[in-house]
Amino acid sequence: MSSATSAPHVPHPPLQGAKLAMGTLVLSLATFMNVLDSSIANVSIPAISGNLGVSPQQGTWVITSFAVANAISVPLTGWLTTQFGQVKLFMTSILLFVISSWLCGMAPNIETLIAARILQGAVAGPMIPLSQALLLGSYKPSKSSMALALWGMTTLVAPIMGPLLGGWISDNYSWPWIFYINVPVGLFTAYATWSLYKTRESQIKSLPIDKVGLFLLVVWVGALQIMLDKGKELDWFNSGEIILLTVIAAVGLIYFIIWERGQQHPVVDLTLFAGRNFSAGVLAISIGYGLFFGSLVIMPLWLQTQLSYTATEAGKIMAPVGIFAIILSPIIGKILPKVDARRVASIAFLLFALVFFLRARFTTDVDTMTLLIPTLIQGAAMSMFFIPLTSIILSGLKPEKIPAASGLSNFVRIMCGGMGASIMTTLWDSRSTLHHAQIAENTGSSFPVFIQSVQSLGQQGIPETGAYAVIDRIISIQASTMAATDLFYLAAFMFLGLIGFVWLTKPKKSSAPIDAGGAH
Incomplete structure (x- = not known):
């Protein structure tokens, strides 16, 4: 070029x-x-x-x-x-x-x-x-x-x-x-x-490629992503492969940051993090997205594996999240220039906290309406989540910096989404095992309720070994539900804590809108 x-x-x-x-x-x-x-x-x-x-x-x-x-x-x-x-x-x-x-x-x-x-x-x-x-x-x-x-x-x-x-x-x-x-x-x-944009090309500059930075980026991101994707399958840090990938990712990231800070034309512009709005905004949107994406994985899994929902039925429970998101997004976009974006983002985090507090009250016999109410509220929270935080992240940047800033913020958000999914599924498994063990301590011949349950199943024509299997399945469902609600409580409190990141940013005035005109 x-x-x-x-x-x-x-x-x-x-x-x-x-x-x-x-x-x-x-x-x-x-x-x-x-x-x-x-x-x-x-x-x-x-x-x-x-x-x-x-x-x-x-x-x-x-x-x-x-x-x-x-x-x-x-x-x-x-x-x-x-x-x-x-x-x-x-x-x-x-x-x-x-x-x-x-x-x-x-x-x-x-x-x-x-x-x-x-x-x-x-x-x-x-x-x-x-x-x-x-x-x-x-x-x-x-x-x-x-x-x-x-x-x-x-x-x-x-x-x-x-x-x-x-x-x-x-x-x-x-x-x-x-x-x-x-x-x-x-x-x-x-x-x-x-047809629309061929005459609206951005300014082109011939800059040298940072080959070392690109290599380090490939190494640490690749190692981290594979570690996150394969961790659960390989039993995390009980696997030598996962430990090796973690070391490669950590060392690669450290060398990448050191190298990029000393380059005139870095492959990733880390100086963007020097801006308070960019750094605090990226942290808020990325951690929040990780919690949201993690729940997006846990909820359908819980519904299908524990409550016997089909994939289609689980999808119908999750799909209404888009209703208020679609309805409210244009409204939020219209009023945002007139209000402090930090207030809107704070309301979003409060609504997310409410959503997860409601989900933390789920039981094994939860009905459809109880499942749908938090999902609908979450749609409203999402409409106030991406828009104001993206506005905060990109505010105050020079037009030519917007593509790099958008790319870097999306990169961190996507990585946190993957990490959120991996961490939540791992915690769900470990908490399920813990709750299963705790509930199972109350079974056996010395517990009258357990004996009565076995006898009741026997009266239904189920042999003793089959009765044990049925009770174990009931315990597993209860344990998995308790583990899921543990994570929902954790997510609720974390969303409340993220409000602090929002208020670390400087206010974005309506008189200083995002100018991307020169981002071409």
């Missing part, structure tokens, strides 16, 4: 009317496609592994390979943008995503599928931060909060739609179609984006 021209770069004017509406649609659609693909394969692993003749454990690499490649490429967005320009990079990312999706569907074996998923994850990295930057540049600075609200709705709904859509496709068609559906959507998005 040629070096930047000497002429000063003039920010492009905002889009108007139908062009603005179409730009919002296609950029949000690209984000939706990307986020959807990170979760759509999860419920299809049994079908994929069975069809390709591998174990479900090997099949999970379809998820891991995408996550590792995606986590590595997201923070590179800032550097890649300066090299190729926002529009060209975004277009290239979409088209390569379409090609890699087609290759995933055509894969004849697990090795080819994993290779295609690595490519898919790598090229998907710049799509989310660039769609955010391009959308902000399409609106007037005074309307930046509304732009973030409309963009944010896709990131709220897609993680929930992914498992629902993936399960439906796998049940009614065949697993390759979870990847083939990206082809028409991606081609339409690419065509519409190019």
Whole structure:
């Protein structure tokens, strides 16, 4: 790519009317496609592994390979943008995503599928931060909060739609179609984006690549992501492989930070963390997202494995979270410039705390309405979560810094989401084992209630060994439910604590809206 021209770069004017509406649609659609693909394969692993003749454990690499490649490429967005320009990079990312999706569907074996998923994850990295930057540049600075609200709705709904859509496709068609559906959507998005944004390219600079920084980034992020994905399967730190991966990730991160701080053109701009709004905002949104994403994993698992819900029924319990999220997001975007974003984010964390306090009261005989009420409230909390915190994170930054800041903040958030899921499932297992052992202490021939239960089951024609199995299953359900409510209590208190991070940031005045006009 040629070096930047000497002429000063003039920010492009905002889009108007139908062009603005179409730009919002296609950029949000690209984000939706990307986020959807990170979760759509999860419920299809049994079908994929069975069809390709591998174990479900090997099949999970379809998820891991995408996550590792995606986590590595997201923070590179800032550097890649300066090299190729926002529009060209975004277009290239979409088209390569379409090609890699087609290759995933055509894969004849697990090795080819994993290779295609690595490519898919790598090229998907710049799509989310660039769609955010391009959308902000399409609106007037005074309307930046509304732009973030409309963009944010896709990131709220897609993680929930992914498992629902993936399960439906796998049940009614065949697993390759979870990847083939990206082809028409991606081609339409690419065509519409190019038609609208081809004359709105950002300034291009020829900067040297930080090869050592890139290598260190690949090493520590790859090791960390694999450690998180395989930890539960390998019994965490009882495994030498997990210990080795942890050491590699820790040492790689330390060397990465030291190296990047001394570079004139770092692969990741760590100086962004010097800003109070960026650092505190990223911590708040990332830890909050980790708690939210962890619960998104625990709830369906608990419903299906312990309460005998089907995948579709569990999906119906989780899906209503999008109702208030979609309804309230534009409203929040409209009022945000007139209020202190920190107050809105604080309300979001209070609502999240309420949601998890309500869930902490769940029992094994919980009814559908009791399950749905916290889910609906969580949708309202989500509408006040992403938008104000993203607004705080990007406020006060120079326009040319926004792609890098968006990429870095999304990278930290995605990593915390993976960590939240791994930590919550691990804690759920360990707490379930603990509660099971504690409840089982009250069984045996010296406990009249236990003897009566065995006799009652025997009167129903169940032999003694079968009665023991039934009682053990009842204990397991109770123990898993108690473990889940333990985690919900923990999440509630952590959300209350996150309010402190919000108030470490400086207030974002309505007179100083996010200006992404020069982010092109």
